[in-house]
Amino acid sequence: MDETLIILIVLSLCLGAACWLVFIWAVKKGQFEDVEKPKHRMLDDD
């Protein structure tokens, strides 16, 4: 039972780390530069 918990915790940490890396990449890429336009973009047809 303990092993299961430890595996799950390590797994969740790995998942978190992956998300974190994606987030860092997004900031560096300028994904948060302009938060105004994207919300209108979904109304576009294409």
Add this chain to the structure above:
Amino acid sequence: MSIQNESICSHCGISFRWKAIVTVSDNGSESRFCCRGCQGAWQLICGAGLESFYLRGDRHSPTVAESLLQTVFNDADLARRLVPEGDLCRLDILIAGITCPSCVWLLERIIAGIPGIEHVSLSYSGGIASLRFDPRLVAPLEIFEVISRLGYTPRPFSPEQSDLDARRERDDLLIRFGTALFLTMQLMAYSYALYAGYFQGMAAGMKLFLQYVSLAVTTPVVFYSGWPFLSGAWRSLKTRAPGMDLLIALGSLSAWIYSLWALFAGQETYFESAAMIVTFVLIGRLLELSVRRRAMSGIGALYASAPRRATITGEGGSRQVEVDSVRPGDLLLVRQGECFPVDCLVVEGETEVDQSLATGESLPVLLQVGDQARSGCINVAAPVTVQALRPAGQSYLMRVASLVRMAQAGKPRLQLLADRVSGWFVPAVILLAVMVGFGRFLLAGEGAGAAVMSALAVVLIACPCAMGLAVPAAVLAACSRAASLGIILRSGDVIERLATIRIALLDKTGTITRGQPRVMGIETCGGYSEAELIQSAATVEQPAAHPLAGAIVRHAAEQGFLPETCREFRNIPGRGISGYLPDGRLVLCGIELFLNENGVVLEELRDPDKDKAAATAVLVAIGGRLAGRYLLVDGLRRGAVEMVAGLAAGKIEVRLVSGDHQATVERIAAEIGVGSASGGMTPDQKLAYVKSLQGQGRQVLMAGDGVNDAPALAAATVSCSLTGSSDIALENADVIITGDDLSGIVTAWRISRATVRIIKQNLAWAFLYNLIGIPIAMSGHLTPVYAAVAMTASSLLVSLNSLRLMRFK
């Protein structure tokens, strides 16, 4: 009277009653245009297969006066702005005239369709397009031409260093916050397990494992994400000015140190407190930073609105030069519709200029030989030759920009209530903790470890959770409630400042009034009927660009009159206009002097008292005989009277300040019930007025809309603008009233008062909690886990109390 069906321009959507200038038939359906420009834009758009642009219903009127912007560029100008990136080039273009997401959509697609363009992205908020393109395939000038043909005004844009710095700072904070958020979320899971374990029991090995993992995820939060607080705390220690940073650093650091000790001593750990403090406070920092960034972009807009080129005229004809190379004494030609590039003196010709951007004067002003024109004013009537007085860098517009910059930098950082209190709370807690530690070690003879632990327990109990939440929770609730009432509060500390307001300064043009004259009354004489007067006046005023002419034509349209074609239209700046009706009669519209000069006998008009109430009278003569006159006023905005009454009820003094004529300002003041009015104020005088009131210890609210108000807005304790104001005023405003109702200012003030009351209650509770909690912690009777529960309950109470603001009406 010519009867013609109303047409709607297929491109710009304006309805017009004159004959369609251009008609294009396309498989059965006919498109009409009001002008060739619209036809050109339409063909470009449809040619690119983007007809669906016209189906989008979200097009609004532009916010930037496009006449302010330079429109002519050459390749050499643009070549200097290119940033090479490998084989490609990068160019940032500031595009004026973007009013809606559709514009962004259209521009992006059209630009991306130009051969050689590799990448284009356009930001809606800033109107800045950054392009990457192959310079061998397309010249920058061609891109500019495409943008201009669409009806937008492009200009090269080089971001200032300050912008880049602000961007880096924000990215840095965003990463710190993101990191803290991910790790704290992980941590909560472990803490939950540990809480459960405390009450229900748990294997010692598992507990230790969870504690070690907690340590691993908390450490980066405290030392990496919390670094801004740690360094801030260090700075405040060096300057001996204890602030919120010190409290936050102390709270998170002591919780971390205590937990580390507890981990090895086999006690309960509290890593989650350390991480939560950092994460929550980082959210606040991030919001504050984005607000500051928007304020900076306002100054950028002001610089961008300055004309960049001037036409120098001399014996050898005229030539275009960079405005920076204009020297005092140079003779410049300013054509109709252009903007005065520098401050200058009129040496030849006479014209009317629109100074509304600079002085707030609502109507165009006559300029004759010997008069001064300010940079940024628009020449509306006729070309003039002017002599430059000052270099461009010292021009009026640039001086206003630097005044704004200075006023912003000099704005005193009003301390938040909690921050003020922490000035003595923080040292007191530290002192207390040290005393407890030493007392236990020396007097009670406990071991060093136990003594340190009880000292840290005091700091931990006094953790600024509820106190940290007391202000932001109330501010958040107040801001969202205000937003739903049509009031945008720029930042949290605006609320505190707004509640302390003792005097309100209001700009007239564009704030109290709409800045658009409208016809208040018509009088006829000499046997002319009202219908004949309206019909004739509208016919000759139709081609004129003057706001008064616009009001007369609009009035005629409202009454159902259609203007006919006017012949031999003449515009005499400062006097009036003349033109012939289709039946050959001459119509003169203008001031008394103008009609007199043209030999019209001015009979007595009935009810001369009406003159006093009216801002402006326009006399109309038909066929050489006086036919009547129009009385025009600048209409009040909705809620003006209610606002003055509401502020007065709150014991706030109201004064009117304006660049307009004293008499006009006084009349408006009397109309809305304001006792004090000052007219003819320059931006510097407004700024000085605000400062002198602040010098008397009075907190000043300034409401304004123009560039001329910007320095005073920046210096005022709280600045307020209504939507529809100039960009620079909006960017400088702490409070923005959306919608057209001035009484929003009173609502904003009332919300701020209610918020401050809630904040005070929250803080009072947080202190009461500490007052009870700290002595118990000192006595050593409080088990840390129960302290944590008490702390959570305290935070919950503060949050719920703040939520009461959501029901404010």
